[in-house]
Amino acid sequence: MASGYTCRACLGALVKRTKVAAPARRAPHKTSNLIPNTPLRTFASASQQPRKPKLRPDSKNTSGAPAESVIEGVEFITAPPKVASPGKSPLPASTTARLASEFRKRASETTETYIAYGATQPLFLECSRPGNYTVPQIDEGGVAPKNDAGEDLGVGTGWWYDSLGLTPTFNTWAQVTFLHMYLLTVRFRLFPKAHAPAWHQHLLDHFFHNAEDRMATFHGMVARGVRNKYLKDLWIQWRGVLAAYDEGLVKSDAVLAAAVWRNVFKADPAVDVKALAEIVSWMRREVRRLGEASDAEIAAGWEFKGNPGEEAPAVELKSALMKKAA
Amino acid sequence: MSGPNIAKHYTRLLALWPKDPLRPTLHFDKVLQHRAAQASAGKSDLKAELGQINAAYSLLENRYMHRNPTSKRLLSPTSNPTYYDDLIAELEQAPKRSWLARRIEGWKRMIRFT
Numbered sequence: 001m002a003s004g005y006t007c008r009a010c011l012g013a014l015v016k017r018t019k020v021a022a023p024a025r026r027a028p029h030k031t032s033n034l035i036p037n038t039p040l041r042t043f044a045s046a047s048q049q050p051r052k053p054k055l056r057p058d059s060k061n062t063s064g065a066p067a068e069s070v071i072e073g074v075e076f077i078t079a080p081p082k083v084a085s086p087g088k089s090p091l092p093a094s095t096t097a098r099l100a101s102e103f104r105k106r107a108s109e110t111t112e113t114y115i116a117y118g119a120t121q122p123l124f125l126e127c128s129r130p131g132n133y134t135v136p137q138i139d140e141g142g143v144a145p146k147n148d149a150g151e152d153l154g155v156g157t158g159w160w161y162d163s164l165g166l167t168p169t170f171n172t173w174a175q176v177t178f179l180h181m182y183l184l185t186v187r188f189r190l191f192p193k194a195h196a197p198a199w200h201q202h203l204l205d206h207f208f209h210n211a212e213d214r215m216a217t218f219h220g221m222v223a224r225g226v227r228n229k230y231l232k233d234l235w236i237q238w239r240g241v242l243a244a245y246d247e248g249l250v251k252s253d254a255v256l257a258a259a260v261w262r263n264v265f266k267a268d269p270a271v272d273v274k275a276l277a278e279i280v281s282w283m284r285r286e287v288r289r290l291g292e293a294s295d296a297e298i299a300a301g302w303e304f305k306g307n308p309g310e311e312a313p314a315v316e317l318k319s320a321l322m323k324k325a326a
Numbered sequence: 327m328s329g330p331n332i333a334k335h336y337t338r339l340l341a342l343w344p345k346d347p348l349r350p351t352l353h354f355d356k357v358l359q360h361r362a363a364q365a366s367a368g369k370s371d372l373k374a375e376l377g378q379i380n381a382a383y384s385l386l387e388n389r390y391m392h393r394n395p396t397s398k399r400l401l402s403p404t405s406n407p408t409y410y411d412d413l414i415a416e417l418e419q420a421p422k423r424s425w426l427a428r429r430i431e432g433w434k435r436m437i438r439f440t
Contacts, residue, residue, distance in 0.1 A: 189403035196405035247417055249396060250410050253385045254344050258354040267352045269360035277381040277390070284394040291400045314393065319383035321342075322335070 007111050109194065116198040117205075119299045123184060124206035126302060130158050131176030133168035135218040143220055152219050159307035164275055166264075170214060174234060175264045178241045180304060181207060183283065185242065186249065187290040187298055204238070237263075248280075249287065256280050275308070277315045282308035332372075335379045336362035342386050347421040358382070 133156035135144045144152035147167060156168035166172045181203060188199040208231060215221040215230060241263055248256025257276045264279070265271045286304060293302070340358050361378060364370045384390075401410055423431065 186400065189405050189409065190399065191405055193405040196403075243413065243417070246410065246413055250401065250414055252344065253388045253390050254354070255346075257385045258346065261354060261357065262349070262352050267356070269356045271357055273357065273361075273378045273385075274381040277385055280385065281390040281393070284390045284396070287396060287400065288394040291397050311390075314389070315381055315384060316377070317384070317389075319380050319387060319389070321383040321387050322380055 007107075112195045113198045113202075115299070116195070117202045119301075120199060120202040121206055122301055123298075124181070124203055124210065126304060127180035127184065127203075127207075128173070128177050128210060130160055130180065130304070130307065131173040132156060132158075133161075133173055138218055144218060154218065159309050163307075163309050164272075170211075170219060171266075172264075173214070174211065174237070175241075177207065178238060179245075179260070179264065179279075179283070182241060182245045183286050183290060183304075184298075184302065186246075186287055187293075190291075191295055207238075208234070245283075253277075253280050253284075256283065274312075274315055278308040278311040281311035281314055282306075285311070332365045332375055332379065333362060336365070339379070339382050339386070348417060 133154035135152065135154045137144055144154065147153050147169070151167075151169040151171065154168040154170075154173075156173075160166050160172075160176050161168055166176075184203060185200060188196055188203070190196075191199055211234060212227055212231060215227045221227045221230075241259075244259035244263065245256065248259040257273075257280050260279050260283075261267060261271055261276055265276075289305065290298070290302070336358055340355055340362075343354055343358065346353055361370070361375070365375055403409055
């Protein structure tokens, strides 16, 4: 099972069967003091409530209040609970651990999708963070200013906007988020066959909910039809991103760089090739880091380390091919 | 010194860059040709240009693939071990299909008989 978490119902059944003190099994979760007795089901249903858009310029996402409680709630999705403390259980610790994992195996189909939905919410927010932007004019009752190309201009910080110089528009946010979501998608493919589709789907669902929120809040798209048109376009872009980055991952750095150039930089001929190389290097580094993490670590939450700017020393090394040519 | 050198570098990069039959209108050569034109017109800074050329060479020599190789486990994922092989095969097939063959492939995806 991808996440290794036991829900309260399963836990209750286990306690009845094995007469082990339940609180001992949950001892490692310190955050249970913050949110006492919050089972995973209420946590999952909280994130399914309709979200009112948050209109403060310094908010980290547009999805509204439940984000905070969701991030706290996800502390429950950690590695499988440690075995019961000695002296508290009449049975040997390994027997209870074995019984717990047996039960998880049997009930995993039912519970996995709820766990996936909850866990992918903070994962998506982490993907959305680097390219995040806001439109401060909305708070003052105005509309977003437009750039020369007619796109709504926002305000964003971070490497992608400050160092790389991308313009904070909806499309830039979508493409930068796609890049990060792609890295997670590559990792999700390593989940068990029965569970991987749920994880892929829920990550995408969170993205599309957030995208629609942004369209309605920041870009004044009140009509559902207009939003749907752009969402369908985004879906096609995502499929293209998947195919292109997968091809690049397998084939070579040059192919991956060309894929990033086409998607993130919109095939701009005046692109900074050094920055492209930094992004490719960073992507490969993160894919490797993700591959080295366990399924439970991913489910518990993931943080992308640093930004592509850190790869600059690797990019600046003199190339052997260049010396040969000169 | 580096004026003709830069032009030589770009010619070599254009020759070495992998071809992409799937996206004929969006080839990375556009970038290399644009930069070569800028350099020959004298509009670019020498040091910066050599940095860009070095970055392009680093991509060609797969430096980042060697520094952070993708493990076999990642390339043969548990949930679908043949995913990447199937994808590459499909991407290789796609530009060679005729209009009718593309239509039939679309129908195959839409219609299920089982």
